[in-house]
Amino acid sequence: MMVLTAPWMAPHIVLPLLMAASWCGFHGVAEVRQESPSPTIQHTLINRSTDNITKALPTPMMSDHEGSHSQDNRRNYETPTLFSRKMLSSSSSSQRIIGMRGQSTGTAGIGNSSISQRDSPLNDSEEASLTALLTWVVRRELRPCSLLLAHDPHYAHSHVLNSLIHLPNPKQVVVAREAGDLAGVLWQARQCRGYIFLFHSPQPLLAFTALSDDLWDFQGRYVVVGASRDQLYTLFTSGKATNTEHLLGIIRGWRDGEWSVYSHALYSGGSLLVRVSTWRHSAFTTTTQLFRDKLRDLRGAQLKVVTFEFEPSVLYYRDSSGALQFPFGIDIEVVRALSTVLNFTVVFEEPPSGELWGVETENGTWNGMVGKLARGEADIGVANLFLTMGRQGAVDYSAPYDAEVSCFLVRSDPPVAPWLSLALPFQLATWLSLLVGLLLASFLLLCFSAAGTNSGDKSSILSPTHACLYSFGMHFREPQDLLSRQSSVRLIISFLWLYTIIITIAYSSNLTAFLTVTRLHPGIDTVKALYASDMEVSGLGIFFKGALASAVDPYLQGLAERFVSYQDLKVVWEGVKAGRAAYLHNRQFLEFVITTQFTSAQGGSTMRIMKECFAPYSIAMALQRHSPLKAKFDRVIRWMLESGLVRRWFLESLRLSRKVKTKKTSEDEGNSNLSRSEGDGANTRNSGFIPLSISHMQGVFFILGIGHLISLLVLISERSYEGIKKQVPFVLDYDDEK
Structure with missing residues (x-):
């Protein structure tokens, strides 16, 4: 009405x-x-x-x-x-x-x-006192609000209802005989919304709380008149009331014209009914604010946070025996910051083993983290939770405090052998061109020298072997003691020197880079290449399968058909290490895994992230549906983002986790290795130089060893030839005949 x-x-x-x-x-x-x-x-x-x-x-x-x-x-x-x-x-x-x-x-x-005035549940004094009380509440606490006045027939002609009707607030009046009469009366208003229920027996309202949550205004301000303490307790413990911040119950007092005003304590382990004040005839006995902000200070109330270890968002610090000491990570630090600002105590819980975030079952219910929130068994859920519409009907999300993209983790191909660094500065075609140039230069030197010999030049190159060695020495920038007197030969040698200088400088410069930088084989870096490789796409749960299937890129849609869901990362890593699978997850998590699990002390990594990523997502925390905490949480999260705390917590978690991983191997050795690694990194950043190790120079030793081996074989051949000459008299010595 x-x-x-x-x-x-x-x-x-x-x-x-x-x-x-x-x-x-x-x-x-x-x-x-x-x-x-x-x-x-x-x-x-x-x-x-x-x-x-x-x-x-x-x-x-x-x-x-x-x-x-x-x-x-x-x-x-x-x-x-x-x-x-x-x-x-x-x-x-x-x-x-x-x-x-x-x-x-x-x-x-x-x-x-x-139903007349004689049937009113109140006497004149009580009605006058209640009228004054409700008028005071509307004028002081609900002045800017639109009102819904719901009453049963007993209050239809009461002075209480008549006085409320004449107040200037926009309003509608509803006669409620049963719960169905209250269904559908919610209306939207730009200003706040107030609800006043006048009942001789509040059974219609109690039955209404059992209906759909969509019929209840969780942001409204409620005043209930006519309930007993037991009925008020039943109302305040209902699912709707526990997620409604502003809810008052007015109970008739022992004295004539006295009314007791009760509210409910949110997230309190003690008594749920809290007496706010007492109204006597025309005023409250104590000065108080009826609709106070209950969430500004939760006074140490315990809030249950359901989470599980999922690096780097949630990590567990354990002692030497494996017992959990404390959790840490980005999501944990966000929760702790909220608990500090709003003054509540955090109690961490885990979902059933293997259920993680949870999935929707055949009967429409959820298991895992989302299931605990939907059933009211927890207040907050965190563990690198993506903000998606699939869970929107079961939980509410806070404001996002991080954002990520989905990327693929693949195996890094083994690096090129360091001894091949001597050949890497030039491509194969370049090496072949240099060989042709060497042979051509030797041939031209021989031809020009032969022409000079015919003209009487005795200092010219007289044999093909001499010409090849002369040209080969110039390529190594070694000075030659023989210089022809013929101008044409000198001219070709001059240009040959210029040619070899450019080649040797280019080779030396590029060789330095290949000696100091590990060269990797070209691998898979695009979605198209991954699709063509026929590799399996692995992931935790089925969330990323939906992301692939809903993508516009046809190659991503094709990868969705090869997606395999796992619940154990150890099984996933085995497939990725073997090169049979690519693991799909957000980039931050993949960076953390590579740094803490697949990076050696020398800085080498056996895993890498493909360059091409897709599907950006926001990360938030999950709350119960219609949770009154959302508005407060969103405000504090905005402060965190503006101050840059989230990124700082990620870096701190990364450092602490790496120390924990190192400590598992050897605490003392791990600390020393970490200090040495940090010190070497600092020296490298400060000096800008990288000293060459034996691994860098193994190609030189490889060539030296090959040279020694070839020389030994030649020596053995010469000795064998000398022995044959002595045993066979008819074998002529070429030098003796000459």
């Missing part, structure tokens, strides 16, 4: 219309209330004409069939369906039209004479 006041409706307009409507005999019910200085209220039922009333009022109105009270005629604020007229007899003889909407009442509703 909605109340509209229309001071322009004067008696000389209203009375003729009502008389005409009664004479015409049209069906419908209108209620005429006449007020005078006397508290007596007279009720008169008259017939009205819908057509005549429509002409008289600026807003179109509809009438219900007489005697019907089951039809729902709730409409928008601008088009009330059930209306009543109240004629006020006062010194000014002012008249007001009160438009009412809500549950249709007909003759069995407000106009039912079987």
Whole structure:
């Protein structure tokens, strides 16, 4: 029922219309209330004409069939369906039209004479005191709010309801005989929303709390009148009330005109009912704020946080025996910061083994973390939780405090053998070109020298072997003691020197880079290449399979068909190490895993992240549906992001986790290795030089060893040849004959 006041409706307009409507005999019910200085209220039922009333009022109105009270005629604020007229007899003889909407009442509703003022559950003193109390609450605590006044027939003609109707707040009035009468009365308003329930017995309201959560306004301010302490306790412990911050219960006191105001303590392990104050006739006995901010300071209340170890968001620090000492990580630090600001105590719990975040079962319920939140067994859930619509109906999300993209982790191909670094500065085609150039230069030197010999030049190159050695020595920038007197030979040698200088400088410069930097084989770096490789795509749970299937890229959609879900990362790592699979997860997690598990003391890693990633996601914490904590949490999270704390916590978690991983091997050795590694890194950053190790120079020793081996073979061949000459007389010595 909605109340509209229309001071322009004067008696000389209203009375003729009502008389005409009664004479015409049209069906419908209108209620005429006449007020005078006397508290007596007279009720008169008259017939009205819908057509005549429509002409008289600026807003179109509809009438219900007489005697019907089951039809729902709730409409928008601008088009009330059930209306009543109240004629006020006062010194000014002012008249007001009160438009009412809500549950249709007909003759069995407000106009039912079987429920009169004598049936009111309150005496005059109690009614006057309650009227003053509720008027004070509306004017002080609900002044900017739109109101819903819900009452049972016992309060239909009470002075309490009449006084509330005349308050200036926008309002609607509903007669509630059962829980179904309250369904659908929620309405949207830009300002705050207040709900006042006047019941002789609050059974309709208690039954209403068992209906769908969508029918309840969790941000509204509620005032319940007429419940006993036991009934109020039942109401305050309902699922809807535990997630509603502003809820008051008014109970009749022991003294005449005394009312006790109770509220409920959110997230409190003690008594749920909290006495706020006591009202006696016209004032509270103590100064208090009825709708105070209960979440600004939770006063050490225990909040259950469901989480599990998932690096780097949640990590466990364990002692030497394996016992858990404390959790740490990005998500844990976010929760601890919230607990410090809002003053609550954190109790960590884990979901059942293997369920992790949880999935929706066949019967529509959830298991895992989401299931514990949906059943009210926990208050907060954190563990690198992506903000997705799939879980939106089961939990609420806080404001995101981190963002990530989905990437693939693949095996790093073994690096190129260091001894091959001597050949890496030039490509194969370049080496072949240099060989051809060497042979060509030797041939030209021989030809030009032969021409000079014919002309009498005795210093020229006389044999092919001599020409090749001469050209080969120039490529190594070694000076030659033989210089032809022929100008053409000198000219070709000059250009050959220029050619070899450029080649040797280019080779030496590039060789330095290949000696100091580990060269890796080219691997898979794009989604297209991964799709063409026929590798398995692994992941935890089925979340990333949906991300692949919903992607626009056809190659990503194809990878969704090869996606295999696992619950144990150890099994996943075996497939990735063997090169059979690529693991899909967010980049931050993959960076952490590579740093802490797959990076050697020398800095080499057996895993790498593909360059091409997809699907950015926001990371948030999960809360119970309609949790009153969300607004406070969102505000504090914004402070964290503005101050850069989240990134700092990630770096601290990374360092601490690496120390923990090293400590598992050997505490003393791990600390010394960590210090040495940090010291070497600092020296490298400060000096900018990288000393060459034996691993860098093994190619040189490889060539030296090959040279020694070839020389030994030649020596053995020469000795064998000398022995053959002695044993076989007819073997001639070429030098002797010469």
